[in-house]
Amino acid sequence: MEWSKLELTGAEFRDLVNAAMERVARWVDTLDRQPASDVKDAEPRARSLVEERLPRQGSPLDELLELLFDRAVPLSLNTAGPGYLAYIPGGGLLHAAVGDLIADAVNRYVGVWIAAPGMVQLESNVVRWFCEIAGYPEGSGGFLTSGGSLANFTAIVAARFARLGDRLEGGTIYASDQTHSSIPKAARLAGFPADSVKLIPSDETFRIRLDLLEQQIAADRRAGKEPFLLVGNAGTTNTGAVDDLQALADLAEREGLWFHVDAAYGGFFNLTERGRAVLRGIERSDSVVLDPHKTLFFPYGTGSLLVRDRTKLEEAHALSADYLPEMRRAPDLVDFCQLSPELSRPPRGLRVWLALKLCGIEAFARALDEKLDLAQWAAAQLREIEGIEIVAEPQLSTLAFRLTRPGMDTPELNRLNRRFLELINERRRVYLTGTMLGDRFVLRICVVSFRTHLDRMEQALEDIRAAVSELAGAGD
Numbered sequence: 001m002e003w004s005k006l007e008l009t010g011a012e013f014r015d016l017v018n019a020a021m022e023r024v025a026r027w028v029d030t031l032d033r034q035p036a037s038d039v040k041d042a043e044p045r046a047r048s049l050v051e052e053r054l055p056r057q058g059s060p061l062d063e064l065l066e067l068l069f070d071r072a073v074p075l076s077l078n079t080a081g082p083g084y085l086a087y088i089p090g091g092g093l094l095h096a097a098v099g100d101l102i103a104d105a106v107n108r109y110v111g112v113w114i115a116a117p118g119m120v121q122l123e124s125n126v127v128r129w130f131c132e133i134a135g136y137p138e139g140s141g142g143f144l145t146s147g148g149s150l151a152n153f154t155a156i157v158a159a160r161f162a163r164l165g166d167r168l169e170g171g172t173i174y175a176s177d178q179t180h181s182s183i184p185k186a187a188r189l190a191g192f193p194a195d196s197v198k199l200i201p202s203d204e205t206f207r208i209r210l211d212l213l214e215q216q217i218a219a220d221r222r223a224g225k226e227p228f229l230l231v232g233n234a235g236t237t238n239t240g241a242v243d244d245l246q247a248l249a250d251l252a253e254r255e256g257l258w259f260h261v262d263a264a265y266g267g268f269f270n271l272t273e274r275g276r277a278v279l280r281g282i283e284r285s286d287s288v289v290l291d292p293h294k295t296l297f298f299p300y301g302t303g304s305l306l307v308r309d310r311t312k313l314e315e316a317h318a319l320s321a322d323y324l325p326e327m328r329r330a331p332d333l334v335d336f337c338q339l340s341p342e343l344s345r346p347p348r349g350l351r352v353w354l355a356l357k358l359c360g361i362e363a364f365a366r367a368l369d370e371k372l373d374l375a376q377w378a379a380a381q382l383r384e385i386e387g388i389e390i391v392a393e394p395q396l397s398t399l400a401f402r403l404t405r406p407g408m409d410t411p412e413l414n415r416l417n418r419r420f421l422e423l424i425n426e427r428r429r430v431y432l433t434g435t436m437l438g439d440r441f442v443l444r445i446c447v448v449s450f451r452t453h454l455d456r457m458e459q460a461l462e463d464i465r466a467a468v469s470e471l472a473g474a475g476d
């Protein structure tokens, strides 16, 4: 088949998709047998792909699929596989891939309402559903972003407009020392100097210390600063810790601060009863980030920012231009360019809309409940292993642990635990990552993927036990 012409008929497009699907379907069906990571000799293998020149003529599809599926895709951490327990995974729902295929094929323009009112409406429905999940009232709104970082950035910009107007000077932002790096980065990009972000120490459960937070705000006011934004964590990246959101909402109210919650990881656990108990207070925030490409299992590139009062987003973003159409004034019809930094944008809503409509939200709630169970199960198993210390118990579906040895100092223990992590990952059935908690290097287990079930967690524990024995045998 000849695929090199630009304009394909419907039948040719179907054949192209079918040919690609052959490889994709084979890949899907072998996912649970694929290694959890394959990055040995990554540099030469990646460099072997650099040899490519700008193609002057088309190439046969078979060759390209071979290169993709035999050389490019496998050279990776297997972020779609059931053994990926690192960072904060999502897996990548296949239903969403079909949504993307349709979205890309019909290529509608969703930056302004009038260009595709139907597609814009479907995306607005998704935003409304997310507001409902967050517990937000009528009048709330938001938009889908490429991920949590851009959502946090836009939240900071909206908060600044709402509380400081055009000013930046003296504006001060509060968050815990466990807050994701995207918050200080967003503050920097929004024009705030580094010392305007105060990272407050967290307690032994990695939640923000409220007493120190209050003291810092008072001290900053005395020094003539202008506290305007408080960021709460609803599931930190390090340990999954959730700040006391009720207490933070009270404090923000008393101090007149914009209350933003970074719930990129934790927010969708609000779909479960246990999650709702942990996240109580999230519904009182002024803005919240929920990342469907984390705990709603979507492919990368699906984030969201929700704001309790949608007009606050408009105040920060709305601009007119002679070449743009007239914008909507009705509260139920949205021009996304008036709420967000982008004008032209992919119709991110379609992948979410299709998957949620096909599966129903209860399927997601059940899957998240299972992840909470699996994290508790893993913690219980780890407790039984001699020498293992659980440094962070699961508050949601993430936990942190390390190996301890009597008589070893912290640097020695850190070296031991780095080796421990390598030994687990070398077995390639699961992939874990580590992090620093203060001066301690710890290993993390983050159970999020919809493809991770008890069988894979049992393998994870087998590999952890084997690594503990190996290190004991090595006299390390």
Ligand SMILES: Cc1ncc(COP(=O)(O)O)c(C=O)c1O
Pocket: 088, 146, 147, 148, 149, 150, 152, 180, 182, 235, 236, 237, 262, 263, 264, 265, 291, 303
């Ligand atoms: C708590 C938290 N917030 C924000 C982010 C940034 O999200 P993204 O990687 O989608 O930009 C992450 C990423 O892991 C996160 O864990």
